[in-house]
Amino acid sequence: MSEVDEMVLTYAAKRASRALLTTPGRLDPYPHYAVLRDHEPALDTDTGWVMVSRYADCDRVVRDADFRVGDREWYAATFGDEALRDSSRLTQDSMLFTNPPRHERMRKLVSWAFTPRRVAAMHASVQARVTQLLDELADAGADGSTVDFNTAFAYRLPMSVIGDMFGVPEQDRAQFGPWAFDLDATLELTQTRQDLDRADTAAAAMMDYFTELIAHRRRAPADDLISGLIEVSNADTGDDRLSPEELLSNIALVLVNGFATTNDLASNGLALLLEQPQLLDRLRADPGLSPAYVEEVLRFESPVQLVMRVVGAPTELGGVSLAPGHLVVALLGAANRDERRFDRPEVFDPARANNQPLSFGAGPHFCFGAALARLEARIAFADLARRFPRIAQAGPAVRRDRLTLRGLSELPITIA
Numbered sequence: 001m002s003e004v005d006e007m008v009l010t011y012a013a014k015r016a017s018r019a020l021l022t023t024p025g026r027l028d029p030y031p032h033y034a035v036l037r038d039h040e041p042a043l044d045t046d047t048g049w050v051m052v053s054r055y056a057d058c059d060r061v062v063r064d065a066d067f068r069v070g071d072r073e074w075y076a077a078t079f080g081d082e083a084l085r086d087s088s089r090l091t092q093d094s095m096l097f098t099n100p101p102r103h104e105r106m107r108k109l110v111s112w113a114f115t116p117r118r119v120a121a122m123h124a125s126v127q128a129r130v131t132q133l134l135d136e137l138a139d140a141g142a143d144g145s146t147v148d149f150n151t152a153f154a155y156r157l158p159m160s161v162i163g164d165m166f167g168v169p170e171q172d173r174a175q176f177g178p179w180a181f182d183l184d185a186t187l188e189l190t191q192t193r194q195d196l197d198r199a200d201t202a203a204a205a206m207m208d209y210f211t212e213l214i215a216h217r218r219r220a221p222a223d224d225l226i227s228g229l230i231e232v233s234n235a236d237t238g239d240d241r242l243s244p245e246e247l248l249s250n251i252a253l254v255l256v257n258g259f260a261t262t263n264d265l266a267s268n269g270l271a272l273l274l275e276q277p278q279l280l281d282r283l284r285a286d287p288g289l290s291p292a293y294v295e296e297v298l299r300f301e302s303p304v305q306l307v308m309r310v311v312g313a314p315t316e317l318g319g320v321s322l323a324p325g326h327l328v329v330a331l332l333g334a335a336n337r338d339e340r341r342f343d344r345p346e347v348f349d350p351a352r353a354n355n356q357p358l359s360f361g362a363g364p365h366f367c368f369g370a371a372l373a374r375l376e377a378r379i380a381f382a383d384l385a386r387r388f389p390r391i392a393q394a395g396p397a398v399r400r401d402r403l404t405l406r407g408l409s410e411l412p413i414t415i416a
């Protein structure tokens with residue numbers, strides 16, 4: 001390839017990376033991902049990040065110890081202690097923002113409270129929540145009127161499930177969604193000052209709420225996740241249990257990570273199925289297909305489109321040399337559409353073989369809630385198909401203007 005050709009390709013890739021920072025690019029990032037994968041699979045952008053878009057490279061970034069998450073020490077060294085905002089203060093002592101050995105210690109402790117037994121035991125309560133919300137949806141849509149699937153179901157399901165898991169009263173749960181959505185803005189590649197201020201307000205409210213809830217559960221333990229986490233924590237910092245800061249931070253993390261993502265999985269998924277009613281028919285005839293449907297929704301419209309890392313040791317990725325401190329953006333949504341890994345990736349095909357999208361990440365930070373999110377979505381899709389044979393889209397879906405967390409804010413449907 002001539003030098004001029006190379007310059008043209010790099011220029012196209014840089015344009016694609018910049019497009020991802022605009023509203024049209026966020027709403028439909030896939031053509032830009034394709035340009036990045038083909039022309040500059042590891043693009044050193046002008047904005048100080050290296051954007052990685054192929055499956056193999058993204059997989060390495062999330063698994064390999066050369067790449068670290070931006071932890072408290074990195075944050076202080078990069079921005080200074082005084083720049084720490086409430087939104088970062090809330091989650092910086094959680095698993096997601098810590099590296100080994102602290103991360104391993106914490107993940108082990110939290111897994112004691114979040115055992116497969118506890119998740120399996122949630123099957124009945126998740127099923128009950130799905131049934132209850134679908135009953136209400138059936139009532140609202142029985143006369144043929146249009147119902148917004150997002151507010152009626154997709155948003156309320158994770159709110160109910162996390163509320164049950166935390167064991168908090170129904171009236172407290174209404175604030176969970178707005179808190180999670182406001183805080184999730186900090187995961188985007190760009191934020192406005194207003195986004196950051198809103199995230200801080202949500203973080204301060206969450207700190208107050210969970211501090212009080214923890215104090216309450218210390219006095220009166222119950223059979224819930226908060227009490228389980230208190231059991232593996234200690235009121236004083238200093239031994240190998242969760243410190244008070246880690247306890248609070250990991251509880252907040254479960255809410256921040258588990259809410260919008262699961263909401264988006266349900267809405268993105270139903271929108272895809274409504275585009276191809278024959279797929280809904282197939283699922284109705286064989287509910288056992290639901291797990292494969294969920295994996296394909298995760299691949300095709302990943303609720304988490306990217307994760308960030310900081311280079312820890314000198315290394316090379318996609319032909320680019322990386323020095324410690326370099327920021328890397330692993331575009332999971334682009335990796336999931338990589339034709340080097342998936343046959344005909346632009347086709348939504350729940351029957352595809354060997355479907356292992358990177359939507360829950362991989363390696364040390366692999367999603368802690370994957371089993372729960374899968375459980376919720378598998379039950380939801382199977383029951384939606386079974387209960388509503390006439391379900392149809394009743395108007396245009398509205399997509400949220402975010403890149404990192406991809407989802408819908410409205411999905412109008414009719415069921416009668």
Ligand code: HEM
Pocket residue numbers: 062095096097107253254257258259261262265302303304307308358359360361362364365366367368369370372373
């Ligand atoms: C469809 C739904 C979900 C998706 C797509 C998703 C995606 C992800 C991804 C990509 C990561 C890795 C982040 C990274 O490597 O930087 C992650 C981590 C995490 N997720 Fe999820 N998630 C979902 C649901 C949940 C739920 C329901 C919970 C909790 C009940 C949860 C809790 C967590 C936690 C605690 C971590 C941090 C793990 C660690 O750092 O070791 N997630 N999730």
